[in-house]
Amino acid sequence: MRLDDVDRRLIAALQPDGRRPYSRIASDLGVSESVVRYRAQRLERAGILQVVGIADPLKIGFDLMAMIGVKVRPASLDAVCAAVSALPETSYVASVAGGYDVFVEVICRDSAHFGELLTQRLHAIDGVVGAESFLILEMHKMAYGWGVGEVAAAEAER
Template identity: 40%
Template sequence: MEEKDDGFLDQIDRQILQFLRQDGRMPYTNIAEALNLAESTVRKRVNRLLEEGILKIVGVINPLRVGRFALAIVGINITGANLSQVLAELNKLPEVRYIAVCAGTYDLILEVAVPDTESLFVFLTETLRSIPGVTGSDTSLVMKVCKERYEWEAAANNDQSAVE
């Protein structure tokens, strides 16, 4: 096995990841053939990448194609002692697609997808306000998504310039 040159990934790992970036369902036999490896080698490496949390393969659903026509970015402020409780409540909400704990103006940033602006109004004025610990919010309605990426190039030798 090739020695890992950046502490996490060796060249073969990065090549496998490149194929999976193009098609997360690509058969291991296709990857193995392209890289001149045994299928079992590719399978073992992918399993290791999955187990170590380096790789996650998911289907990404376009909310606009499934009736979620109103997208919003919501900045939330909370009382300090309630972070874990607020996160637990937000994680239960199907409208919330993304949650990030932040330093700065907001304690949390959410991405919310709902069927229409009336549903967004209900989410903001009833659902969100009913969560203990939420002290305020600021909402930006997404008018158009201009770039949305879920993959990036794995850096070699801790070279952060390869991270997009």
């Protein structure tokens, strides 16, 4: 699905405030409210847009967040990513290039929960050959408004 300027501007308008009224977005974009509603629903159905409430887990009762760098046996990356994604503690799973094959963000109740997740479940996944944990002490920035307009400008320059 190709995005046009209205789609990009709609996404940019929702990134800082996903509850912003469609009527205000329509006014800012110079289109009707029905166009905004239709475009938002189409973007959601296509898996491009997801409007959610995001909370800082460390401020709502979870005591431990960590990033885990996972090393994977060759040819098992997709299976490992699928298995890790199925763990309820994971909030972020990405295959990467570099010293690790996968980065995983996990949110746990406490260190005992984290220890069980890491040693009993993550390391037991077929294809995982190693993992290194990085405990998150404090979140300094959680932002999702990373500039859809900048991507559009870069595409236009090509």
